[in-house]
Amino acid sequence: MEILAPVLLALVLILLSGIRVAQEYQRAIVFRLGRFNSVKGPGLYWLIPLIETQQKIDIRTRTVDLEQQETITKDSVTIKVNAVLWFKVTDPEKAIIKVANYNQAVYQFSVTVLRNIIGQHLLDEVLKEREQINSTLQQLVDAATEPWGIKIEMVEMKDVEIPESMQRAMAREAEAIREKRARIIKAEAELEASLKLTQGAKQMEDSPIALELRRMQMLSEIGIDNNTTTVILMPSEFTNAAKSFTELVSKKPVEK
Numbered sequence: 001m002e003i004l005a006p007v008l009l010a011l012v013l014i015l016l017s018g019i020r021v022a023q024e025y026q027r028a029i030v031f032r033l034g035r036f037n038s039v040k041g042p043g044l045y046w047l048i049p050l051i052e053t054q055q056k057i058d059i060r061t062r063t064v065d066l067e068q069q070e071t072i073t074k075d076s077v078t079i080k081v082n083a084v085l086w087f088k089v090t091d092p093e094k095a096i097i098k099v100a101n102y103n104q105a106v107y108q109f110s111v112t113v114l115r116n117i118i119g120q121h122l123l124d125e126v127l128k129e130r131e132q133i134n135s136t137l138q139q140l141v142d143a144a145t146e147p148w149g150i151k152i153e154m155v156e157m158k159d160v161e162i163p164e165s166m167q168r169a170m171a172r173e174a175e176a177i178r179e180k181r182a183r184i185i186k187a188e189a190e191l192e193a194s195l196k197l198t199q200g201a202k203q204m205e206d207s208p209i210a211l212e213l214r215r216m217q218m219l220s221e222i223g224i225d226n227n228t229t230t231v232i233l234m235p236s237e238f239t240n241a242a243k244s245f246t247e248l249v250s251k252k253p254v255e256k
Contacts, residue, residue, distance in 0.1 A: 018047040027092040028054040061088040071115045077123045080161040085110050091149025099148045113140050
């Protein structure tokens with residue numbers, strides 16, 4: 001009995017040593033004598049001591065900051081681009097067995113695809129079509145990492161750095177575009193004003209009264225300014241009527 005008690009105690013300790021606990025966000029890949037056996041967790045589970053081993057993996061979404069990459073666009077402009085990648089492990093077995101280091105593999109492949117995509121687009125497309133480039137990058141990386149049990153959730157380009165000389169050229173181009181837009185607006189305004197003037201002249205031609213009203217309005221506008229001399233344009237009909245009235249008054253006999 002004295003010998004049996006230590007043996008039983010040793011067996012109990014060995015059995016207790018196989019108890020493991022995995023967090024809610026963890027999974028344990030269990031290997032039995034070197035071969036894959038099962039995926040355990042979350043919670044409490046038991047491993048056969050000295051026969052089964054485990055390797056835990058985090059299944060939460062991870063953020064990978066892709067370092068700034070210097071690449072050349074399709075129109076031969078050298079730019080620097082950096083991006084952020086979000087991914088998570090969806091199949092722990094594949095993530096451990098299919099690839100040696102899935103974190104490094106995802107990073108290196110994402111950087112390579114980013115450089116290739118930038119090289120297939122013009123500079124203007126890189127600056128204006130970021131969402132489309134992000135979507136394309138996500139689809140390509142996700143398709144390549146799916147056999148590894150990795151899901152690419154989102155890819156976003158953070159910053160695009162262009163050479164200073166190109167920045168000045170783009171600023172001049174933007175200024176020229178704004179000047180062109182201003183000239184077009186001014187020309188359209190002049191065209192609209194000329195059409196309105198033509199329409200007004202046509203109405204005055206058809207209606208002499210409208211012409212006389214316009215003349216009276218001009219007189220009121222002239223009177224607003226501090227002018228020393230005012231020239232009044234009177235219709236010929238008014239002049240003839242005034243002359244006839246004067247002659248009529250001069251011929252009328254004077255009453256005694």
